[in-house]
Amino acid sequence: MRSGGQTTVIQRILERRAQQPPAIQDDTTATIAVMLRVLPPPRALLAIADSVVRTQIERFISAEVLDFQAAADEREALSLFTAEFRPVVITDSLELIRKLRALQSELVPFIVFVAELDEGQEREVGLAAGADECVGRRSSDRELSARIGVARRIAELEAVLRVTLIENRKLSTTDDLTRVASRRFFSKHFPREVERAARYGRALSLILCDIDFFKNINDTLGHAGGDDILKQFAARLQESLRRGIDWVARIGGEEFAIVLPETGYEQALGVARKLRAGVADRGFSAQSKNVEVTASFGLCGLDRVSAGERKTPEHILKIADAALYRSKHAGRNRVTATILPTPGR
Numbered sequence: 001m002r003s004g005g006q007t008t009v010i011q012r013i014l015e016r017r018a019q020q021p022p023a024i025q026d027d028t029t030a031t032i033a034v035m036l037r038v039l040p041p042p043r044a045l046l047a048i049a050d051s052v053v054r055t056q057i058e059r060f061i062s063a064e065v066l067d068f069q070a071a072a073d074e075r076e077a078l079s080l081f082t083a084e085f086r087p088v089v090i091t092d093s094l095e096l097i098r099k100l101r102a103l104q105s106e107l108v109p110f111i112v113f114v115a116e117l118d119e120g121q122e123r124e125v126g127l128a129a130g131a132d133e134c135v136g137r138r139s140s141d142r143e144l145s146a147r148i149g150v151a152r153r154i155a156e157l158e159a160v161l162r163v164t165l166i167e168n169r170k171l172s173t174t175d176d177l178t179r180v181a182s183r184r185f186f187s188k189h190f191p192r193e194v195e196r197a198a199r200y201g202r203a204l205s206l207i208l209c210d211i212d213f214f215k216n217i218n219d220t221l222g223h224a225g226g227d228d229i230l231k232q233f234a235a236r237l238q239e240s241l242r243r244g245i246d247w248v249a250r251i252g253g254e255e256f257a258i259v260l261p262e263t264g265y266e267q268a269l270g271v272a273r274k275l276r277a278g279v280a281d282r283g284f285s286a287q288s289k290n291v292e293v294t295a296s297f298g299l300c301g302l303d304r305v306s307a308g309e310r311k312t313p314e315h316i317l318k319i320a321d322a323a324l325y326r327s328k329h330a331g332r333n334r335v336t337a338t339i340l341p342t343p344g345r
Contacts, residue, residue, distance in 0.1 A: 038192035047077035101130035178234035186249035205268030265301030298324025
């Protein structure tokens with residue numbers, strides 16, 4: 001962090017947030033939900049000597065749970081781990097656990113020890129060696145799946161924590177006025193949403209919206225009144241969205257982005273129309289005055305995001321922005337939508 005001024009600003013932001021604990025908790029939960037979803041599956045290292053047990057465990061590790069690589073033996077496992085960090089290690093080797101714990105590194109893996117016998121003493125030996133979780137090799141499929149799920153969730157949360165700590169040293173991920181995601185959060189995590197959609201061949205849509213004649217609102221009600229409208233507008237947008245999945249970011253003075261994961265063109269068009277009506281059909285209140293507010297919307301929808309296209313996030317943003325521009329110049333208070341076809345269709 002650069003110095004005094006920035007530190008002071010962040011301190012003021014934190015102090016203001018401390019006065020509103022319920023809102024902070026909601027904002028934090030929503031932000032973490034987005035970050036968890038856009039992260040790729042945790043990398044994992046599978047080092048099981050018994051081929052039968054190894055095959056059994058592999059059955060519970062789909063591509064969406066862990067991105068794992070199996071090692072032939074303890075030596076290869078240690079070599080792979082030192083070459084590239086894996087946040088999850090599943091092994092039946094106590095010696096490998098000890099060697100991993102002896103490594104001097106800031107990044108520490110979550111280790112699941114697969115014990116020979118499903119007994120307390122065996123588990124104690126694994127924990128003493130440095131394992132975080134223990135499971136017997138003859139455990140039920142349900143328990144085995146649950147233990148792997150725990151490892152995955154811990155690895156994901158630790159990854160989110162690292163990202164959050166790094167990003168919060170620079171700027172907040174939440175817009176301080178409207179309590180939706182900040183422009184910086186959008187610039188970081190919208191490309192990750194696109195990457196996730198491409199990884200699994202899922203749908204994704206982006207809506208950009210802009211409050212109509214916002215300068216007139218500021219001129220009439222003053223900046224305090226304009227701020228009141230912005231806060232109500234952001235809250236109004238979130239009313240029609242799926243909690244913990246869809247998300248809103250303030251990307252300009254009165255411009256907002258709505259990200260709709262796993263939502264194709266037709267469904268997103270319905271959402272955009274509902275948002276437009278939700279703004280226009282109900283009045284706003286600012287500075288003890290009732291105010292009529294409308295907004296213009298631009299949509300870019302994809303029924304399936306293709307992999308291998310590096311500039312897809314920029315392309316989607318430009319198309320949505322052009323659609324918003326057309327809405328503004330066609331009379332405002334309307335939705336303009338564009339479907340981005342999947343290459344090869």
